[in-house]
Amino acid sequence: MQQIIVDRIDQVAEDVVSLVLRGASGPLAPWEPGAHIDVALPNWLTRQYSLCGDTADRETYRIAIRYDPLSRGGSEYIHRFLRRGRGLEVSLPRNHFALEPAPEYLFLAGGIGITPLLPMMRAALASAVPASLVYLGRSLATMPFTEELRSSFGDRVRIVPTKQQGRPDLGTLGPGLDSGALVYCCGPASMLAAAQDAFPAGRLRAERFHPVARAFAPNTEFEAALARSGRTVRVPADESLLEALAHAGRPVQAGCREGVCGSCELTVLDGEPEHRDDIGAPAGRMYACVSRARSARLVLDL
Incomplete structure (x- = not known):
């Protein structure tokens, strides 16, 4: 910290x-x-x-x-x-929404979703990569950083107060883009859904405020073996791994508790996790707040 x-x-x-x-x-x-x-x-x-x-x-x-x-x-x-x-x-900064190399960028922001995209826009233009930003909000009064965006990026930014102008058709933004362009979107669920309809999945990068509602198999009990401390913790069906570890006196730092921030990342040494996060756990990792186990036992680097 x-x-x-x-x-x-x-x-x-x-x-x-x-x-x-x-x-x-x-x-x-x-x-x-x-x-x-x-x-x-x-x-x-x-x-x-x-x-x-x-x-x-x-x-x-x-x-x-x-x-x-x-x-x-x-x-x-x-x-x-x-x-x-x-x-x-x-904390130290963590990044699950990194700016990947591309010949062109389109940034789509909704409300407070402007925050990760503002430095992305700045970085793209500093690297002389073509980039544009479409920023939606209910009204100009509710949209932060509009003056900073106008003064920094000029006509590369389109600011849309939807109460006055309505929601633009995101599908009309794609035809003029380079074939290898990436689209970065951060905003409410309705905006992300529109972006998913408008752009191919391989070209769209999205960050969500809240996880997508999904169905999983019923929770089952499993064991978490803590490799460094030599302890085994039972994880009941009605508790998360995060809760079970805390109850066993081995608390793990956690933030959102919804599988969208990555703060409770653990290293898995053996066993098969069932990933229920929204950010895509890397190989050999899992997020203790939402993810569980497909195997009867997980071995964790704890």
């Missing part, structure tokens, strides 16, 4: 604040476009936010948070109680 101090809190749109987080004891860890950090809040919650500042700035991170009236306590705390000068802990 990295120690930071809340250096600035700015209202950047209706119900959206931007936080500038300064390293408390020197430079912060480097990051690349698409990365996010876990922020450990003083109300005992940990939440994930995309980095949306300048990748070359090692002194500060910038994140933006929309207030969610259905919040489980993260956005509410930040909007109502967090103050400038407060010390916090944040």
